[in-house]
Every structure is written in C-alpha cells, then in structure tokens.
Amino acid sequence: MEARETNDEVKDVEFYEFKKLKTLNLADNNFDKGILKSLVAFPTLRSLDLGFNPIKGDLDDKVLSDLSKLEVLHLTNAGLNGILPNQGLCKMKQLKELYLSFNNLRGTLDACLDNLTSFRSLDVSFNYLSGNVTPFLAQLTSIEFVCIEFNNFEDIFSFNSFAKHSNLKRLFIGNMKVETENPPWVASFQLEELRMCGCELNLQAEIPTFLSNQTSLRGLDLSRNNLVGKFPSWLLMNNPNLEQLYLFDNSFTGPFELPFDKNHRMDQMTKLSIRNNKLQGELPNNVGFFFPRLEVLDASHNKFDGPIPASIGEMSNLMQLILGNNNFSGNVPEYILNRCFSLQILMMENNQINGSLLSTIRKLKLTFLAASRNNIEGAITDEWCQHELLMLDISYNKFSGVLPSCFKMPGYLFLQGNNFTGTIPELFMSNHYGASAIDFSDNKFTGTIPDSVYKLWSLRFLLLAGNHLQGQISSQICQLKYINILDLSQNNFSGSIPACFSNISFGNVTIPFYATDREKPFSPLPLVVMQLITKNLHLSFGSDRFQLLSELDLSCNQLTGEIPHELGDLHGLHSLNLSHNHLNGLIPESFQKLQNIESLDISNNNLSGQIPLQLQDLHYLAVFNVSYNNLSGRALEKGQFCTFDGSSYKGNPYLTWDTCKSESSKPPLRPTHLPDEVEEENSEIDFNVFCWSFATCYVMVIVALVTLLWFNPYCWRMWFYFVEVCLRKCFGQFLHG
Numbered sequence: 001m002e003a004r005e006t007n008d009e010v011k012d013v014e015f016y017e018f019k020k021l022k023t024l025n026l027a028d029n030n031f032d033k034g035i036l037k038s039l040v041a042f043p044t045l046r047s048l049d050l051g052f053n054p055i056k057g058d059l060d061d062k063v064l065s066d067l068s069k070l071e072v073l074h075l076t077n078a079g080l081n082g083i084l085p086n087q088g089l090c091k092m093k094q095l096k097e098l099y100l101s102f103n104n105l106r107g108t109l110d111a112c113l114d115n116l117t118s119f120r121s122l123d124v125s126f127n128y129l130s131g132n133v134t135p136f137l138a139q140l141t142s143i144e145f146v147c148i149e150f151n152n153f154e155d156i157f158s159f160n161s162f163a164k165h166s167n168l169k170r171l172f173i174g175n176m177k178v179e180t181e182n183p184p185w186v187a188s189f190q191l192e193e194l195r196m197c198g199c200e201l202n203l204q205a206e207i208p209t210f211l212s213n214q215t216s217l218r219g220l221d222l223s224r225n226n227l228v229g230k231f232p233s234w235l236l237m238n239n240p241n242l243e244q245l246y247l248f249d250n251s252f253t254g255p256f257e258l259p260f261d262k263n264h265r266m267d268q269m270t271k272l273s274i275r276n277n278k279l280q281g282e283l284p285n286n287v288g289f290f291f292p293r294l295e296v297l298d299a300s301h302n303k304f305d306g307p308i309p310a311s312i313g314e315m316s317n318l319m320q321l322i323l324g325n326n327n328f329s330g331n332v333p334e335y336i337l338n339r340c341f342s343l344q345i346l347m348m349e350n351n352q353i354n355g356s357l358l359s360t361i362r363k364l365k366l367t368f369l370a371a372s373r374n375n376i377e378g379a380i381t382d383e384w385c386q387h388e389l390l391m392l393d394i395s396y397n398k399f400s401g402v403l404p405s406c407f408k409m410p411g412y413l414f415l416q417g418n419n420f421t422g423t424i425p426e427l428f429m430s431n432h433y434g435a436s437a438i439d440f441s442d443n444k445f446t447g448t449i450p451d452s453v454y455k456l457w458s459l460r461f462l463l464l465a466g467n468h469l470q471g472q473i474s475s476q477i478c479q480l481k482y483i484n485i486l487d488l489s490q491n492n493f494s495g496s497i498p499a500c501f502s503n504i505s506f507g508n509v510t511i512p513f514y515a516t517d518r519e520k521p522f523s524p525l526p527l528v529v530m531q532l533i534t535k536n537l538h539l540s541f542g543s544d545r546f547q548l549l550s551e552l553d554l555s556c557n558q559l560t561g562e563i564p565h566e567l568g569d570l571h572g573l574h575s576l577n578l579s580h581n582h583l584n585g586l587i588p589e590s591f592q593k594l595q596n597i598e599s600l601d602i603s604n605n606n607l608s609g610q611i612p613l614q615l616q617d618l619h620y621l622a623v624f625n626v627s628y629n630n631l632s633g634r635a636l637e638k639g640q641f642c643t644f645d646g647s648s649y650k651g652n653p654y655l656t657w658d659t660c661k662s663e664s665s666k667p668p669l670r671p672t673h674l675p676d677e678v679e680e681e682n683s684e685i686d687f688n689v690f691c692w693s694f695a696t697c698y699v700m701v702i703v704a705l706v707t708l709l710w711f712n713p714y715c716w717r718m719w720f721y722f723v724e725v726c727l728r729k730c731f732g733q734f735l736h737g
Contacts, residue, residue, distance in 0.1 A: 020044050027074065028052040036063045045069070051076035051099070058082025065091045076123070077102040084129060086110030097121040101147065104128060109136040116140075123147040125172065130154060134161045141165055149174030149195070156202070159210065160185035174198045180208035193219040197246075201225055207232055215239055221246040223273075230254045231279060236266060243268050248275035248298065255281040256299070258290045266291050273298040275322070282306035288314035298322040300347065305329065308348075313339035320345040324370060331355035332376065338363050349373055349393065357394075358383060372396050372414065380420075382406060394418070395439065403428055409435050409456075416441040416463070423447035437461035441487065445469060454479045463487040465553065470494070473554075478503045487553040489577065496561035497554065497578070501570065507550025507596075508572030551575040555601065559583060563602070565590040575599040579625065582606060587626070592617050599623035603651075611636055611655075624648050631655045 021042050026035070031053040039045060048070055055078040067073070068091050080103035089095070090112035101123045108131035109124070119140050125147045132155035133148055140146075144167050156177045162168055168189040178199045187210045194217065201208070207227060217239040227250040236242065237259065256279045269291050280303035284290070288311030291297070295317050305327040312321070313336040321340070324347045332355040337343065347370040356378040357371065366387060372395040379401030389410040395417050402422035411434050420443040428450070435456045445467040453462070454476040462480065465487045472495035473488065480486075483504045550572050559581040567576070568590025575598060583605040591600070592614035600618075603625040610633035611626065621640040628651030635641065635649050635657035649657050 023047040025049040026053065030054060033057050036060070036067075040066045043069070046094075047072040049074035050078060052078070054079050056080070059085040059088065061085045061088035064088025068092050069094055071095060071118075072097040074099045075103070076100070079103065080105055083107040084109070084124075084127075086112060090116070092116070094118060099123045100127065101125040102127075106130070109133055117142065119143055121145040124151070125149045125174075126151075128152050134158050137161050138164075142167055144168060145170040147172040149176070149197075151175075159208070163188060165189055169193070171195070176200070178202065180210065185210075187213060190214060190216040192216055195219070195221040196225065197221050198224040201227075207235075211235065212238070217242055218268075219244045222250070223247060224249040226251055228252065231256050231274070233257055233259065237264065240264075240266070241268050242266060244271040245269065246271070246273045247277070248273045250277050252277040252279055254279065256284060256304075258284045258286060265289065267293060269294055270317075271296040274302070275299065276301040278303060280304065283309050285309050286311055288312045291315065293317050295342075296320040296322075300324040300326065302326055308333045308336060310336060312336045315340060317342055319343060322347045323351070324349040326351055328353060332357055332360060334359050340364075344368065346370070361387065367391075369393070380404060380407060411435055412437045414439045415443065418443055420445060424450050424453075426450045426452045428452075435459050439463040440467065442466040447471075449474070449477070451476065453477075456480065457482070459483060461485045461549075464491065465489040467491055472496075473498055473559075475500050481505055484549050485551045487551065488557070489553045489555040491557055493554070493557040493559060495559065497559055497564055497567075497583075499564035499566045501552065501564070502566035504570070506552060506570045506573045508570070549574070550596075551577075553577040554581070556580040562586070563588055563607075567591070568593040570594065572596055577601040578605070580604040584608070587612055587615075587631075589614050591615055594618060595620075597621060601625040603627040603629065605629055607631060610634075616641065627651045634658075 022044055024039075024042070024045060024047070027049045028051070031050065033055050035050065035053070036055070039048065045067070046069065048067070049072075051074045055075065057080070059075075059080060059082070064085055065088050070092055071094050073092075073095065076099050080100070082105065084100075084105045084107040086107070086109070089098070090110065093116065095116055096118050097120055099121070102125070105124070105127040107129060109129065120143060122140070122143065122145065126149070129151040130153060133153050134155065134157055137143070137146065138161035141164050143165060146168070147170075149172050153176055156179050157173065158179045160179075160183055162171075163185040166188040169191060170193040171191060172195040174196065175198045178196065179202045181202065191214055194211075194214075206229065207222065212234070215238050218241055220235065220239070220242065221244075223246045227247070229252060231252050231254065232247075235245070252274070256274065270293060272291065272294060273296070275298045279299075283299065283304055283306075287309050292314060294315050296319065297312075297315070298320070300322045301324070303326065304323075307330040308323065308328055310333070312318070312333070316339070318340045319342050321343060322345070328348065328351040330353065332353055334355075337346070337360045343364055344366060345368040346364075346366055347368065349370045349372040351374055353371070353374040353376060355376060357376055358378055358381065362383050367389060368391045369389060370391070370393040372393045374397055376394065377398040377400070379399060380403055382404050385404060385406035385408060388408050391412040392410045393412070393414040395414045397418055399415070400419040400421070403420060403425055405425040405428060407428055409428065413435070414437070416439045420440070422445065424440070424445055424447065435458060437460060439461065441463045442465070445464070446469065448469060448471040449464070453459075454474070457479065459480050460482055461484060463485065466489070468491065469488070470492040473493050475498045477486075478498060478500035481504055484507050486504070486506075552570070552573060553575070555577045556579070559578075561583065562585030563578065563583055565588040568588055570576075571593060573594055574596055576594070577599070579601045580603070583602070584607065586609040587602065587607060589612040591597075591612065594600070595618070597618055598620050600621060601623065604627070607626070607629040608631065611631060613636065616636050616638045619639060624641070624644050625648050627647065627649060631649075631652040632654035633656075635655060637658050646657070649655055
C-alpha cells in the first residue's frame with residue numbers, strides 16, 4: 001500500500017513538472033489534428049513545433065484561442081487547408097514567430113494581425129493567400145523576417161511599405177508584382193538576406209536602386225526577374241561579406257567583369273550562380289583568386305568562350321563546377337581539376353573541349369560527370385572502375401573501345417553517340433541496383449542484352465537503339481516493371497513481341513505529391529538531362545520531368561508474328577513504334593484502350609484487315625502511320641483522324657480514305673511512276689477474275705496482266721505499288737538504314 005502511494009506521488013510530481021513545459025517540438029511525426037486539442041493541458045507552453053505532421057484539415061479559431069499564450073508556432077508542411085484563421089491568430093497577443101509555409105491555406109492576411117506588436121518572424125510562403133499584403137506589412141514595424149513568396153496576392157507589392165522597418169533583416173518575396181521605386185523612399189534597414197525571384201518588377205527589369213545602399217548582405221537571390229544590363233559587380237564591392245549570390249535566369253549581357261585589385265577578394269563567398277544569362281567573352285583570369293573559398297560555381301547556359309581559366313585550380317573548396325552550354329574550347333583542364341581536391345560535380349557539356357578525361361578520372365572522386373557533346377576521346381579503362389558515380393554522361397563524343405567488366409554502374413549512364421564496341425558485360429550491370437537510366441544508343445555494341453540487365457528493378461529508361469544487338473527479346477525484360485521508355489529500335493532483334501509487356505508500367509504510375517514540390521522555382525537546373533527523339537522531334541528532358549515520358553520503340557528490327565493484343569493494356573503509353581518489322585495479322589482492337597497515346601507508328605509491316613473503328617476514341621493521337629502494309633477497306637474519318645493525310649496510309653493498295661474537307665475517295669498516287677499522258681480513272685478491280693486467271697497457268701496469267709495493264713490505267717498504278725511494296729519488304733532495312 002505504501003509503495004502504491006509512493007508511485008502515485010511520483011506521477012503527480014512528474015505531471016506537475018510536465019505542466020510547466022514551455023517548449024515542445026513534435027515535428028516530423030505522424031500526429032493528426034487531434035494533437036492540438038490535447039495541448040490545452042499545458043498552460044505554460046510558449047513554443048510549439050508541429051511541422052511536417054499530417055495535421056490536415058483547417059485550423060480551428062477556438063483551438064488557437066486556447067493557445068493564446070504561444071510565442072512561437074510552427075505548422076510548416078502540415079497539410080493545412082481552408083481559410084487562414086485570422087480571428088484565432090489575432091487573439092495570440094504574445095505571438096512573435098509564425099511559420100505556416102507549404103500548406104494549402106487561402107484567404108487574406110487580416111488587419112487585426114496588425115495588433116501583434118511583438119511580431120518578429122512571419123512565413124506564409126507557398127500557400128494560396130490572396131488580397132493586398134502591403135497595408136498589412138506596413139504596420140509590422142518591429143518585424144525582422146518576412147517570407148510571403150509564392151502565393152496569389154493580386155495587388156502590386158510596394159517596397160515603400162518597409163520604409164520604417166529599421167529591424168528588417170531577411171525578406172523573401174517571389175511570384176509577385178513588385179514596385180521598388182515609387183513613391184520614392186529611403187531604406188532604414190540593412191538586410192542580411194534578400195530573396196526576390198520570379199517577380200514582375202516595375203522599373204523595366206533593372207536592379208532595385210535601394211540595393212546600392214545595402215552593405216550587410218550575406219545572401220542575395222535576384223533570379224528569374226528578367227533583369228538586364230551589365231553584370232552588377234558593384235554588388236560584390238558593396239557587400240564584402242556576401243556568401244551566396246544567385247543571378248540566374250535573367251538577361252545580363254556583356255562580359256563577366258571582376259575587380260582586378262588584388263586587395264579586393266570575396267573571402268566569404270561560397271555559392272555563385274550566373275546561369276542562363278547572355279554573358280559573353282572569357283571568364284576572368286582572376287576568378288579563382290577573387291573567390292578563393294567558392295564551393296559552387298555555375299556559369300552554364302551563357303556565351304562564354306576561350307579556355308577555362310587556370311585560376312579555378314586555386315579553389316580548393318570547390319565542390320561543383322558547372323560550365324555547360326557555352327563555347328569553351330581547349331583541352332580538358334587537367335591542371336585545374338587536379339588541384340580542386342573537393343570537386344564532386346563537374347558539368348561541361350555542350351562546349352568545344354578536346355583531349356582525354358583519363359588523368360582527371362584518376363585523381364578525382366566525382367559523383368556527377370557530364371561532358372557530352374564535346375570532342376573528347378579515349379576509352380573507359382580500368383581506372384574508371386574506382387569511381388562510384390551517380391551520373392555519367394559522355395554522350396556524343398569520340399570515345400571508343402570495349403567497356404571493362406569492372407566498371408561500376410552509375411544511377412544514370414549516357415554513352416550514346418560514340419564508337420563503343422564489343423558486348424555489354426554482365427558484371428557491368430550488376431554493380432548498381434539503384435540504376436534509373438541507361439542510354440547506349442548509336443554505338444556499335446554487339447551480342448544480346450545481358451541477363452543482368454533484367455535485375456535492375458529500379459530502371460526507368462533503357463535505350464539501346466542503333467547498335468548491332470540480336471537475338472529474341474526475352475520475356476525477362478518484363479521484370480523491369482517501372483520502365484518509362486524502352487527503345488530497342490534499329491537493331492537485329494528477331495522473334496515475336498513478348499505479350500508480357502503489359503506488366504510494365506510505361507508511365508502508368510501515380511507520382512506522389514509532396515508539398516515541397518512547389519518549391520521548384522528555387523530548384524537548380526536538373527543535373528540529369530535526357531536527349532530523346534519522339535514524334536519526330538529532338539527533345540531534352542530534365543530529371544524533374546522524367547515521369548511524364550512513356551515510350552515503347554521496337555522499330556527497324558526483324559520481329560515477326562502478330563502484335564500482342566495485351567499491348568492495349570499500356571494505358572500510360574504516349575508513343576508506340578513497331579514500324580519496319582515483319583509483323584502480320586490484324587491491328588488489335590485493344591489499341592482503343594491506349595487513351596494517352598500521342599504517336600502510333602506500325603508502318604512497313606505485313607499487317608492486313610481493316611483499321612479498327614474503335615481507334616476513333618484516341619483523342620490525343622497526333623502522329624498515326626499505317627503506311628506500307630496490306631490493309632484494306634476505308635480509313636477512319638472522325639476525330640483526330642481528320643488531321644492525317646495520305647502519308648499515313650500510302651502503300652496499302654486496297655485501302656481508301658476520305659479527307660475531312662473533300663468527299664472524293666481515292667488511293668494514294670505515285671505520279672513520278674506514271675506517264676504524263678495517262679489519265680486518272682476510278683475503276684474497281686474484278687478480284688474474282690484476277691484470282692481465276694492467276695490460278696489457270698503461267699502463260700494465261702502473263703496474258704491477263706499485260707491485257708489489264710495495257711487497257712486499265714488504274715491497274716497500271718496498282719502494279720507499280722506492288723513492285724514498290726516488294727522492294728521495301730526485301731530491302732527495307734537498307735532503304736531505311
């Protein structure tokens with residue numbers, strides 16, 4: 001009995017101490033909305049963090065009223081929706097910090113919030129708030145941190161509302177109409193961090209003049225504002241403690257000039273991005289001396305030329321060097337790269353760089369290497385095997401030789417457009433089970449697809465087109481269930497099409513939505529970019545768009561048999577190309593289930609029968625080609641099929657079609673094969689007479705053919721079409737090589 005009383009006393013003491021709790025951090029758990037009501041039991045609570053919990057639903061004004069003594073409230077990325085609970089927030093008189101970013105809140109910032117005189121920090125970014133935010137912020141003169149970017153504020157945000165905010169240190173605005181100059185005002189604050197990106201500025205895309213008086217900046221982001229003029233080197237001179245500068249996605253022109261005074265160095269600068277402007281000329285020779293501690297340098301997508309400055313080798317802390325899509329020339333900068341001991345990401349694609357990467361690979365520990373579309377040569381030797389790359393892109397260069405079996409498979413591997421030979425080694429594929437993309441297109445690989453390829457369960461893209469691979473397409477390939485794009489075209493694969501292709505997703509996967517996906521305006525360019533040819537277009541897709549692609553291309557092979565009706569179950573497929581094979585049978589009616597199909601090419605085969613009427617339901621079809629088969633009957637005439645002309649149907653002697661603008665019905669003509677004096681006649685062939693005369697004897701067949709060709713111009717045209725089809729079937733692979 002005494003022991004029980006003692007335990008109860010201990011629990012009472014513990015609960016009493018718990019009731020005096022002032023700070024509670026429950027972030028990143030699995031609490032729902034019910035947790036808010038239970039917090040009333042802690043009357044002394046001053047700081048509460050429930051961010052990254054599935055709170056969901058709307059915020060109750062009453063619950064916030066019960067928490068009126070809070071000074072700090074974190075509800076970032078909590079799945080909140082509904083109207084911003086102004087009345088509840090206005091009763092929290094002691095509130096100093098409020099964080100509601102990455103939710104789905106609507107409504108406006110109510111005027112009653114102006115009474116929160118202790119307010120220091122406000123973050124309502126990435127919601128759907130509307131109205132005019134300027135009057136509200138003008139009253140919060142004691143505020144230090146404001147983050148209101150990426151909402152739906154309609155009115156123009158005026159910077160003069162901050163004229164009296166002497167305590168303002170950090171300001172984040174984005175995706176807004178901004179007035180920086182009028183009416184005239186003088187800043188009473190010294191910002192430490194300013195992020196103003198994706199805005200529509202009033203002053204014809206010029207840098208706001210108030211920045212000329214800011215000298216304490218540590219972080220400055222003016223990206224995506226369409227700013228013009230020369231590179232603002234005065235920003236560097238005015239802010240010697242600047243650590244991060246982002247000026248990407250603007251329209252700055254002229255050279256990238258830096259002060260040549262050796263006494264001026266940006267010793268604190270760690271990140272600099274001037275990507276995607278119109279800067280030209282050579283990179284300054286002193287760039288490495290001026291930014292000695294730089295960790296990230298992104299000068300890609302400009303018009304820089306000349307050699308890469310040797311002073312970059314002085315950046316011993318450099319981890320990311322991104323110079324792609326310029327006109328840099330000269331050899332691979334081995335001297336530079338050998339001294340950048342911390343380098344992990346090297347991207348110099350789409351330049352005019354020569355030489356070899358071998359010595360660079362030996363000494364660096366790279367995770368990302370992109371050097372595509374240059375003039376680099378050499379082979380992938382055993383030295384490459386020491387690296388565990390996440391991405392390797394050396395496509396469209398002059399690499400050659402055989403792949404070593406010890407090479408470790410990166411997550412993204414692009415070798416297309418080189419001269420690699422030999423077979424694809426088994427061990428080559430078995431070292432990385434997180435592989436996402438493989439592109440070996442347009443090389444000289446031989447043999448078959450290694451069995452170890454089928455074990456890469458996470459593979460999303462497999463492109464082996466334009467090689468000399470052969471053998472049957474194994475049904476094991478259907479183990480790659482998450483494939484978006486499978487391109488085996490322009491090889492020598494034979495046999496039938498596996499029916500189990502219906503087990504592959506081909507884009508039919510629901511991509512989960514995360515609130516942080518809405519932060520894409522701040523994301524850098526994707527490190528992984530795929531070059532694809534689809535619907536006769538050469539396109540580039542970043543890794544952030546991969547899930548939107550879905551294609552199956554088996555064209556230009558030696559495939560036989562019928563088209564499996566199971567292919568109709570590929571509901572997410574956008575492009576299907578089975579052309580230039582030896583497929584026979586009917587066009588599957590199940591194709592009507594390809595509701596997302598945009599390009600369907602089954603031309604140059606031996607298909608027969610009619611075009612299924614059900615295909616009229618394919619409303620997104622933009623490319624359709626059934627030419628050079630043995631199809632008969634009439635082509636479809638409704639919906640998308642009104643947009644297809646004779647090029648989609650030619651080479652089918654017994655197929656007729658109407659255009660949507662004409663009532664005439666005629667088969668495709670080859671005027672270059674006909675004499676000028678022959679007149680067009682729309683007469684029908686007597687197929688019974690033709691078949692009977694063909695069955696009698698060889699002489700009578702010749703006589704009948706000569707007679708028909710002499711007297712009937714239409715039959716003359718049919719004969720030339722027959723000859724053309726035979727030529728394409730027998731020598732098609734040479735005609736389309």
